[in-house]
Amino acid sequence: MELNIVEKLLMNNPIRALVHRHFEARRLLSLGGKTNGGLALETGCGQGIGVKILQDVFKVQRVHAFDLDPRMISRARHQLRDREDSVNLWVGDVTAIPARDNTYDHIFDFGAIHHVVDWRAALKEIYRVLKPGGRIYIEEILEKYIVHPIFRRILEHPQHDRFNLQEFVQGLQETGFIVRGTDQFMEMYAWFTADKSEPAG
Numbered sequence: 001m002e003l004n005i006v007e008k009l010l011m012n013n014p015i016r017a018l019v020h021r022h023f024e025a026r027r028l029l030s031l032g033g034k035t036n037g038g039l040a041l042e043t044g045c046g047q048g049i050g051v052k053i054l055q056d057v058f059k060v061q062r063v064h065a066f067d068l069d070p071r072m073i074s075r076a077r078h079q080l081r082d083r084e085d086s087v088n089l090w091v092g093d094v095t096a097i098p099a100r101d102n103t104y105d106h107i108f109d110f111g112a113i114h115h116v117v118d119w120r121a122a123l124k125e126i127y128r129v130l131k132p133g134g135r136i137y138i139e140e141i142l143e144k145y146i147v148h149p150i151f152r153r154i155l156e157h158p159q160h161d162r163f164n165l166q167e168f169v170q171g172l173q174e175t176g177f178i179v180r181g182t183d184q185f186m187e188m189y190a191w192f193t194a195d196k197s198e199p200a201g
């Protein structure tokens, strides 16, 4: 589901970019640590600030990133115009990622999955394209925020079958992930890191 105009204004401004880099990404960094370079995927990349954070803070080498909204991808192309050698952007849906199984070393999601009606299908697709031994870094918005009377009125989110921290952990585990770390703020925002195990033997 694309963002309504209010959420677009909340997402695409310089203050959010600072909070994204210095607060949100730090929570994930303290849970999952830096990467060892490699190829990362970002789902629902919005205007592209997250891609910069992946490279500058998490030390990812190359990034593939997509968003459902073509206008977000236009903004991201402009935002990332000096990184085009290491960044590949497209319009796409997290429930149908155009990549082979086991493609990515790391996968990042900054707040896209709660916009997906079938969020478990998104987790399955992320699991499919992550390499064995790879790690996911997820920041998500919990049900308490989504059903809050004020946010419900001004923002547009799927309302049915949302998740709290424990339900999202269960979704990750049922998909096959090994959950490594969780954190939450006001029971509204949550951070998760989890791994796809290497095949035995």
Ligand SMILES: C[S@@+](CC[C@H](N)C(=O)[O-])C[C@H]1O[C@@H](n2cnc3c(N)ncnc32)[C@H](O)[C@@H]1O
Pocket (backbone or CB within 6 Å): 001, 002, 003, 011, 020, 043, 044, 045, 046, 047, 049, 050, 066, 067, 068, 069, 072, 092, 093, 094, 095, 109, 110, 111, 112, 113, 115, 116
């Ligand atoms: C809350 S915004 C976050 C954007 C960006 N990750 C950030 O932190 O600034 C959620 C983004 O997810 C995108 N989105 C929603 N549903 C999606 C889907 N099924 N597949 C890919 N992107 C999706 C929206 O268009 C929007 O850009």
